[in-house]
Amino acid sequence: MKLEGTIPLFPLHELIEMVVYSSVTGTLNVYGPGAPGTLYFRDGVLYHAERGSAEGMTALSELFEVTEAHFTFVSDVTTEAESLWGTLHEHLHTAQRLAARWRKLRAYIPHMDLIPLLLGSHEQLVHRVSPKHHTIFQALDQQSDLRQLAQKLGWAEIDVGEAIVQLCVDGLIELRPTRQTTAQVESPTDDQKSPRTGGLFDRIRSRTPPRPAPPPPAAAATTAPQSTPEEPASEPKEAESPDDLILKLLRG
Structure with missing residues (x-):
């Protein structure tokens, strides 16, 4: 399914x-x-x-x-x-x-395959680093990408990302893609360019039966026998909600 x-x-x-x-x-x-x-x-x-x-x-x-x-x-x-x-x-x-x-960081870090590079020598920049960023600044080796840097420090990637962005804002480093990342960049597929149309909800709406329209009064009068008492019309069943139909589809 x-x-x-x-x-x-x-x-x-x-x-x-x-x-x-x-x-x-x-x-x-x-x-x-x-x-x-x-x-x-x-x-x-x-x-x-x-x-x-x-x-x-x-x-x-x-x-x-x-x-x-x-x-x-x-x-x-x-x-x-x-x-x-x-x-x-x-x-x-x-x-x-x-x-x-x-x-909040994606404008600077679209992915973790980026290498932080110093914008000057270590001696020139170290005095401008805030105490809370000193550890990550000392770990910069001009070769490790952000994911490798997180592994080296034992930090969560989001914590590395926030510290790196602050160093970028302070004008101490810049981020450049690795050669491997540049070589692997591909044009987006047709599926990635735009979401598919005619999806789940469209099909659910198409499967929901419309409520039957009541017959016109004149037609009802000519077709119904005079001697037979008219039976009360049964109310049409209410259509199922999309959520109910999704649950039925998931459960098979």
Whole structure:
């Protein structure tokens, strides 16, 4: 079973909650700018996330930064990898908080494959570094990218990102892409250029049967026998809501 739609019409956190509530197994795939992401569920439990080289909470928070994307849910797909533990509330709260912090940095750090370079000699710049950034300044080697720098320091990537942006604002460093990153840049695919149309909600609306129109009074008078008492017309059933239909599709 496979279903699809767009993130602007169905926010990611609501979609995740819907999958968890449905207690299904499968993958929720998100396609937007940059690398696609995949969330894995087993019996409604979110246990793994991946996007490009990122996994776990890093990948999940990156997906919450995406505002224009489309998604597909494919049932019965699993993986042996596991990178998320804890409750759904913890996952969503942490991922959304990290996404909000990253949005403030993305003008400087679109990705972690960037190398911080000093704008001068170490001796010229060290006296301009604030005490709280001294540790990361001393770790700059003109070769390590931001992800490697985070691993070397044992810091979270978001903490490295915030410190690096401040050093950029202070005019102490600049960020340049690695050669590997430059060589791997590709033009966006058709799926990434624009969200798909005719997604989940369009199909749901098309499957919802219209309410039958009552017959005109004149036609009813000519077709009904005079001797038979007219039976009261039964009220049409109310159409199911999109949420109910999504749950039915998820549950198969």
